[in-house]
Amino acid sequence: MLSTFILSQTKFDDVNELVKAGEFTKASKLIDEKVKTMNLLHEEIFQLQFEKERLERIRKDFNKTADDILKYARKYYPNATESDLRKWEDDGSLEYKIIDGKKWYFARAASNLFRINKEAKKQKELIDGFKKDPLDVFLESYTPKVLDESANAQEKLVKPVTFRLNYTVTVEPNAVPNGEVIRCWLPFPREGHERQQNIKLLGINSDEYVIASNDNLQRTIYFEKVAQKDQPTVFNIVLEVTNYSEVNFIEPTQIKPYNKNSGLYKTFTSERAPHIVFTDKIKNLSKEIVGEEKNPYLIAKKIFTWISTNIPWAGAREYSTIENISEYCLTRKHGDCGIKTLLFMTLCRYNGIPAKWQSGWMLHPGEVNLHDWCEIYLEGYGWVPVDQSFGMVDSEKEDEKYFFLGSIDPYHLIINDDYSTPIFPAKIFPRSETVDFQRGELEWRGGNLYFDKWDYHMEVEYIEPK
Structure with a gap:
């Protein structure tokens, strides 16, 4: 569990003050001194060493x-x-x-x-010159077809697509000494979702591997390779999975009251530091957005609309370097998919709407990438998907415009049903990504292998029914 968390500060005020002042070199030296000279608990040593590593990650992100x-x-x-x-x-x-x-x-x-x-x-x-994003063009055409097919067939799950996924991670030559074992965790699709079925491992370039059971909310496939001098180390898997569009025609008046004593409600409406915290900024913004609205779906709709309108998408820092992601989003007034999602989740939870993380890959034709979204719970409908990053579709029709507030296309590959949870088998060193899990994780007995030591590549073949 230690390798998944990140705290905004250490227990040592002198270190924290140096970090806050931007004195990274002095902070790193002080951390080394404390680890060497003080009688610290293992957890304290881990936290200090991770803080030192986090400073190096920030240096890598801020390099212009x-x-x-x-x-x-x-x-x-x-x-x-x-x-x-x-x-x-x-x-x-x-x-x-x-x-x-x-x-x-x-x-x-x-x-x-x-x-x-x-x-x-x-x-x-x-x-x-102005050019509309090709993904937006695709969704504006695709979304009405999904809604029509679902309405006509009276089916929640429509338009299945089978994906053949060829995923490769390549560790650069000499990232570790010759003969050392590299441990690798790659993303593996989650089961238990109606809209994601028939998961098959078609190939892997290793005779021995471990697929994490589905009770691991960030699901992995684990295997090892021995590094060879001057040669890249390649980890490859080939998967097949069938995903469906999920359509929920939500009628606000049909939403029932929550059982506020249930474990589900208490768990998914609570704070979860450091990234879901009901700060004064969150409380004040919520009052501005929500006003006197009481209906859970209409509250979520107001939040969804406000973020879509006021928080533009922008390339993001590595999440492990951000102290509180939802607060960062409010402060900076921009964010990528995960940053916007955590702001949406925080505002929903503050307003008593259960919300939980979901993420993996977006596999849209011409737009294959890491991606984060979430689900909210509406009594009478259950858990429904919300893609805050995709936001409002450019349409005059309400059901098309708010498609991604309760529905989703089949091009969302689910790897994670939570964030910052342990991966299996346990990692020894801190993760490169302490929040999400999509690219993978690698380490050797000498330490973690950060993202600058390896590359990843996803090839997608679409097998749509004829």
Whole structure:
């Protein structure tokens, strides 16, 4: 369990103050000194060592200089200067950190500027021309067909698609010494969902492996390889799975009262630090969004609409470096799929609507990527999917516009039914991804292998019924 959690601070105020001041080198040295000289518990040593590693991960995420940002920005603002950078920093459009006295910008800050800042976004469209996202075009065409088929057939599950997935992780040569064993956990689809069926392992490049049982909410397939000098180490699996569109025509007046004494209700409406916390910001925003509304679906709809309208998608930092993801989303006013999802879940839970995490991959034609979404519980309907990142479909029809508030397409591959839960078999060292699990995890006896030591690749073959 230790390898899954991340705390916003250590137990040591002197370390925390140095980190807060951006004095990463001094903080790391102080951590080394404490581990070496103090009689610490194992948990305290683990926490300090992870904090040191987290600082290194932040350095990796914040690796761009002002010159790097200006070079990109000048494609659209030829006369941009550092005063423009300061303006964008002040309005929250450019994310940066002062580390050891020097300003470093987030690796994706330049491209994010033209997603987050409305004026910059218009300027980019002026230069590049407006082009609707191909995924949006696909969904605008696909969603009405799903709704029509479900209504006509009076079936909740429609339009099945069978996917053949070829997933490969490649560890770079000499990432570990010759002859050392690399332990690898790759994502494996979860069972127990009507909309995800017939999961088959078709191939794996190892004679020995372990598939985690389905009671592991972040499900894995585990195997090992021996590293060879100057050679990449390759882990490969081939899977087949059939997924369905799930359609729920939700009538708000048909939603029944919750049993607030049930374990389900108590569990999934509670805080869960560090990422689901009912802070003053959450409480104040909730009051602004929800007002006097009492119906659970209509409350969720107000939250879904507000986030879709006010929180633009932007490339995200590694989650393991963020102290409180939902609070980060409110503060920065942008986020990727998981960041927006955790904000939605936090606001739902605060308003007494059970909400739980779900994630895996999006396998849409032309748009294959890691992806996060969630489910909310509506009494009388059960758990229904919500994709806050996809948000509102561009349509005048209400059921199409709010399709992803209660329904979902078949291109969502479910790997996880929770976040920050242990993987099986247990990992010795801290995970690269302490919240989600989609790419995989790797380690050897000398430590964790972070994302900069390996690459991942997903190939998808679509086998749709004729």
